[in-house]
Structures are given as structure tokens and as C-alpha cells.
Amino acid sequence: MSTELAQLLERVRALFEDVDFTAVREWKAEGADRKAVGHMPIYVPRELIHASGMLPVGVLGGGDRLEIIRGDAYFQSYICHIPRSTIEMALTGRLDALDGMLFPSICDVIRNLSGMWRLLFPDRYVRYVDVPQNFSPDVGGAFWRQELEQLLDDFAGLSGRAADQEALRRSIAVYNENRREIGALYEARSHEPWVYPASELYLVVRAGNVLPPEEHTELVRSYRQLAAAEDRHEQDLSRVVVVGTFCEQPPLGLLLTLERAGCSIVDDDLLLGQRWLTDDVSEVGDPIEALATAYLECSCQTASVYQPEGRRGAWLVESVRRNQAEGVIFCAPSFCDPALLEQPMLVDALAAAGIPHTQFKYAENTGQFAAIREQAGTFSDSIRLWSDA
């Protein structure tokens, strides 16, 4: 491996392992008036935060790198893990660098977590971001435009700097470029997964949660070029799509385990918030209108969002076809309502299309992967040996 690539990977790994958000603190330290706004996984309009001169920071839980001491006292045993580690990080001062926190409408857990935040940290800016479930421009669109205007006002108050239309357009362009670069990496991975192993790609994309988007775009581009220049040989692995991972993130060890068990991940729903919009947001005209329209027309499909036409699972079948995958791994966090309630519908869609699948659950701090390795290995063998998919 080239020194540059090794250094890049070392850097993104360090960013991933750092649950103290040092990169955010360092960014803030460079200017007295710099502020950062955190957000839970899935979609928030980061362009608005960026245009207001603040750093959007994705808060994806503490993973397996954080011992939960106080967080468990706030949640019953039957609730998923991400709110525990997020509360733990907040109570231990790790999120002090964040001047505000956004909770998008992922599920009832994240929604109620926004209320817990209000109760625990009454002096901090907190907002629940209720994305529309109605996709008519005059109805859901009108609602979303007003929510975006409200957010923009809030951010102006928080940063002391009102974003004008030009600043918003610039931020839209910055994030368009970031999404395009991530999209290009996913595309390249789909063609040559052995060049961009999921365990590397994940860290590279994830770094965008704590870095300024301009810097992250460069980092993704560098990784794609550096990895392509490596002499990595094609491997005889099964091509799989991984779903269910859009909120609480699997431990890195789990991604490595899937690869070691013979699975090449060619598509996934990891880190969806960074890839939510599937097309560019218009860089001309009214930027709020552009963001609202992009949400209505170019949102990816996921369990947390209503799909008026039905056809749950059509996107998954399409992803399998597009990426020439041989099977699907349902990999959902324990007690994740959206992923687990969605799963039977997706299974039906796969069954109708004759696509093999397997399923298991994890928590962000799962440390034992033997059973998963065995199951994924068996799945990989079975689809290579017996499937005609």
C-alpha cells in the first residue's frame, strides 16, 4: 500500500475512533466565533448549517469505542443502543463542542431523544426536524419550505450570521460536489469492490461527519485515486447489498467480518444522511425552494420515510440488479423499529424477484462476530454454489 493511502486511511481511522470530536474542536479553535451543530443520522439539510458559517457534525453514536456508564440508566433494556451512547457522550462532555443539536424524524426513539435533550440540556439549541411525509409540492413542499426557513432563522440566531441567498447557493454547490464525489466512489466500488473494500470506504465516507465538506470532498477524491492506483487483485467473493444500517451504525468489525466471510459489499444504506439526495440540488433560483424540491423529488428510499406509491422494496431489487449483486444481507440493529418493521416487506420483494437473502442483528458495540461470520460465510457459499441469481 502506498504511503499516501496508508496515511489517508490512518487519518480516517483516527477520526472514526475519536469519540471526543477532536477534529470539530480543532476546527472551532481556528476562529473565536466558529460554531458547530450536531445532527443524528439520516437527513438534515446540512447546507443551511454550512451557509450560516457553522460546521455540520454527524453524531452517529459511540460505537464499540465507548464504555456506557451513565447512558444505560436512561433507557430500558428493549431500546436500541445509539441513544445510550449518544446520551453518554453528552453527559461526559464529549459533545460540548456542539452548539446545537438536530434530531431528524427517523423513529420514535430519536424523536423522544430530542425531548430528552431539551430536558437535560435546557440551555442548548435543540430542534426536532420533522421531514414531510407528504410529497406534494403545495402541501408537504410548502410545509418543508417553512421548516427550512425556520431552521435558517434559528441558525442565524445561533451563529450571529444570517445566510443570504448567495451563501446558500454556495453551500448547495459544496454539498452537491460532496455527494457527487461520494456517488463516484460508490460507483467505482460497485465495479471493482476489491479495490475499495467496504471497511475502507466506510471510514472515508464517514469522515465527512466531522470534517468541513470541502475538505471531505478532497479526501474522498484522493482515496478513490489512491486506491485505484493500488495493485489490488480481484477476489472471488459474493457480491452483496447490505441493508438496515441507516441509523445505528454497525461496528467496523462487522464490516470486516462480512468481507472475511466472503462477501463483497457492492451497495449499502450506511451513512445515508450524507447520500440522502440522489441528484444535485439546483444551484440557481431560490435556494430554499431548491432544497425543498430536492427533498421531495430526489430523496432516497428508506424505512423512515413514507412511500406513497407502495412498492416497498422495489429500490432494493433495483439496487441488486444495478450493482449485479448476488444476494442481500439484512443487517439491522436490535430493536430498530424502522428497519425491522420494514424487513418483511423487503423480504417479500426479494422473494418475488428470486433474490437470496440472509438476516441478522447487531448493536453498535457488538464485539463477538463468530456467529455472524459463520452465517455470512454460509450465505456467501450458498449463493456462489447454488444460486442462479
Add this chain to the structure above:
Amino acid sequence: MSPETGAPPREIPKERSMLLQKEMIAGHYQDLASAPETGRKVVYTFVPGNLTELMRSFDVLPVLPEINALQSGMRKLSGDYISEAEKQGHSEDVCTYVKCDIGMLKQGNVGPTGQPLPEPDLLLLSYTGCFTFMKWFELLRQEYDCPVAMLHVPYQADGTIHDHHRAYVVEQLESEIIPKLEQVTGQQFDEDRLRAELELSAVAEDDLVWVLESAKNVPSPIDAYFGGVYYIGPMFTAFRGTQEGVDYYRTLRAEIEERLAAGRGPITPDGELEEERYRLVLEGPPNWTSFRDFWRMFSEEGAVVVASSYTKVGGLYDRGFRHDPSRPLETLADYCMGCYTNLGLPSRVDLIADYIREYRADGFMINSVKSCNSFSVGQLLMLRQLEERTGVPGGFIESDLVDPRYFSAANIKNRIESYLQMLEQKRGTAA
């Protein structure tokens, strides 16, 4: 023999309102069972944020899957239904109301009266206060060949109904819900009829509030949780906006007035409570699979629930909301947004703290149910906040809605008894 305790059954005289409610429910299920013959259209929808008056104005019959699930729980059928759904691939981790409903559907969709429920002509998905509702009807959509009307009700994270939130709901009613009801029924929307129904709702709501607030008296003539779930039945389900609903609440109120005047306590599974020893506020839904046993764990100790949050999932009438016929769609929007589980945690804490003071409660208890993240997430923080704010001690128990595997009677009884002993001890110390 009592199916729950094995004890010989004891005849508890039924009050007029109980018989009336029984007749109303039986009539409703009869109407549903005969819908295929009568041609009446059937709409499946949810309790929180239900649009009963609007549906009634189109002559459709509502089916509420949560009510079917809790009825299945009370009739000891939910365990089998849940197993059926899990066999079909539904996770053990998710809402048991959903699995109970899916299991019931797979086993013939026989309703609580033993008659099959008709298939829906419309799935009216009121997405109010519960994310799972959305997935639930997406799952049902796969089973039925019928349209879905989605009403997204914005969450009241800061406890305020903003103008653009109200406008959003009204616009959805106008552009999505009403057109779909018109399409399914072939009837035109009749605003005057809706207004007339809303007027009846407000009359019944006045009486319901009077009944619930009668628990401010010491001793209380009602149990506002175990009894309360019966009192809210007609209001939260199919009878808002009807003369039957008005008559029921008038009858109920007269009975409670009589009970109050006579200084009589609430009715329990074992007859009238003779001595009110503890006044409690309760947060969270009840367990339905062992409902009477659960109730007895309180009533046998003389513990009366004087206010509860669960009886507000279908509307916070006691905080002043009334359906307002002068602004028919706006009032429906406000109703949907104001349901208890659509409120942010700070509002929920405020409400319960107010209840503790207003109802002069000795304590409060949280029944945390595994199935319902909408209720349960944050309850441990609520417990601390309420104790700090009111100085009143809280208790915490865990069970489930309709999964019998998650009702551990001995543990729950033990916790309740210990909690009440602690209250007693505290009382002794204070004296």
C-alpha cells in the same frame, strides 16, 4: 372460574353506562360484520388523531386495529397471533400490536365479537404520535387491495401548534384525505354535516372531562386508568360525533355524580373500593393480557389512579381542547396534533407534574411497555424529572401491551407492593 386467578367468579352489578357501552360496541361490530351485505364502506384507521367525525360524515365505519389488538389481548388470543406473525418473519423486537393484528389477519381476521371483520375500503393512515403506525399500514397495504390515505401530523416537539403545522394538516385533509373518502364512498364532502357532528363531539367531551376530573375529589369516585380505559372507549373510537356518544357520556356522568354524592369509591374487578389508601398518577399504557390481575394489584392495596396519561392518547380534552364546529378542518388538525403521544417529552413531564399537584397524588407510577417506543423512550428521565419537580416519589414497572411473555405477574406485584409500602412509610415519617 376466573380465567386469570382461578378464583370463583363474583357477580359485580353492571352500571347502566357499562351496559350501554356494551350495546354500542356490539352494534358497531354488527354493522361491520354486515358491511359486505349493507354496502357500507369500511375504513381502517388509528386511535390517536382519528378523524371519526369526518369519517362519519361520509357514512363509513371505522375499524381500529389497536382496539382489535387490545381486545385480542384481553381475550387471551394475542399470544397465538403474535407467534403467527413471528413465524411469518416479523421480528421479536417490534410492536406487538402490529404482530397481533397481522397474526389475527392471517388467522381469519375474526373480531372481538367472533364475527369476521370486513376488509378495508380505505386505509386511513393518521401518522400521529407513533412512527410504527406508518409501517403498520404499509404492511397492511400489502394484504389489501385498497387505497391508502396518509395524514402526516407534525410532532409538537416544543409543545406549540405552529400556524404552518395547522395549515399543513388542513391542506392534507383537503387534498388527500377528503378526496380519497369521496372516491371510496362516492359521496361529496358535506361540511355542514361535519359541523353538526363536531358539535355533538364537544357536548360529549364536556361530560368526559367532568368524569375524569371527578377524581380530584378525595376519595375519588373513579379510577382514572383502569376504569378510565372504559370511559374513554366511545370517545376515542367510533362514537365521537354521534348522539349515542352524547347519551353515553350523559349517563356516565350522572352515575359518577351519584357515586360522588354518596361518597362511594370506584368500581374494581372485585366490586366497589371501600377505602382509598393511595392516590396515584399513572404514565404509560396498561397491559391487556392480564388487565384484571394488573388492576387488582392496585385495587387490593387501596391504590386508586386519579389521573393518567394513557387516557389522553386520543385527545387532551381536560386541558381545554374541544372540537370546534366553527372551524371544522382546523379543529381536526388541532385535535390530531394535541394527542398525548404527539407531544414532546417536556410537555409530557409538565402535564404529569400538573396532574400530581391538581389531583393531590401521593405518588406516580410508570408502566413502561416494551412494545411502545413512542411512550417508553425517555420515561426513566421523566421519572427523575417528576420526582425532582414535585417531590413525590415515582415507581417504575415494565410489561407489554399484548405479549403475554412480557407480563411477569410476581415481579410486577412485588414492585407495586414495595412501592406502596414506601409511600406508607413516607407518610408515617411525615406524620
